Amino acid sequence: MRITKFGHSCLLVEEGRARILIDPGVWSTIPELTNLDAILVTHEHQDHLGIENIKKLLLSNPNCIIYTNAGVGKKLAEAGVAYQNLGNKQVSEVAGVKIEGVGEKHAFIYSTLPVVDNTGYLIAGRLFHPGDALNVPNIAVDILACPIAAPWMKLADMLDYGLQVKPQVIFPTHDAFLKPANPYYTHAEREFKQAGIEWMMLEDGKSREI
Numbered sequence: 001m002r003i004t005k006f007g008h009s010c011l012l013v014e015e016g017r018a019r020i021l022i023d024p025g026v027w028s029t030i031p032e033l034t035n036l037d038a039i040l041v042t043h044e045h046q047d048h049l050g051i052e053n054i055k056k057l058l059l060s061n062p063n064c065i066i067y068t069n070a071g072v073g074k075k076l077a078e079a080g081v082a083y084q085n086l087g088n089k090q091v092s093e094v095a096g097v098k099i100e101g102v103g104e105k106h107a108f109i110y111s112t113l114p115v116v117d118n119t120g121y122l123i124a125g126r127l128f129h130p131g132d133a134l135n136v137p138n139i140a141v142d143i144l145a146c147p148i149a150a151p152w153m154k155l156a157d158m159l160d161y162g163l164q165v166k167p168q169v170i171f172p173t174h175d176a177f178l179k180p181a182n183p184y185y186t187h188a189e190r191e192f193k194q195a196g197i198e199w200m201m202l203e204d205g206k207s208r209e210i
Contacts, residue, residue, distance in 0.1 A: 145173045
């Protein structure tokens, strides 16, 4: 599986024949991409759902299908963008690669803020991208795209989540406002290493084979 990060929570996942983009939000630095088979959107917050980014991507990828939940789907429909529903416990296949939806709601932030739909995506049974929630997939996974800093999460939450999922490899997402030397990274590397989990940094725009 080849993974390229384009800032914050946006990933290009290449598995077999499939090219799948996840969460092309407004904080992401997305280059010109072609031959995309699917775009997955975990939830409607702008750092994950950049509607203008999606419209631009669709111009270069007219056969690309957008998969997401009902909450995001409403926003896309209002913008005149077609999508297919892929919510919790629903399964689809993209170019021979299985994609399963995991979870229903965004993590709680504050009582005055609405809790929106959030669907994590399990790709090829190997990579799990939870969006903005700490849901645990129902199978062991090799790779976890782990949110590392957010208004809805403490450092302890992130560390406990990674140890609970306990994949072979973890790399950070949801980190657009962190500096490379931030203790979120150093604490995570130390704790996960002690548990036998590889901690991997993904440099924006550069691909890694995992």
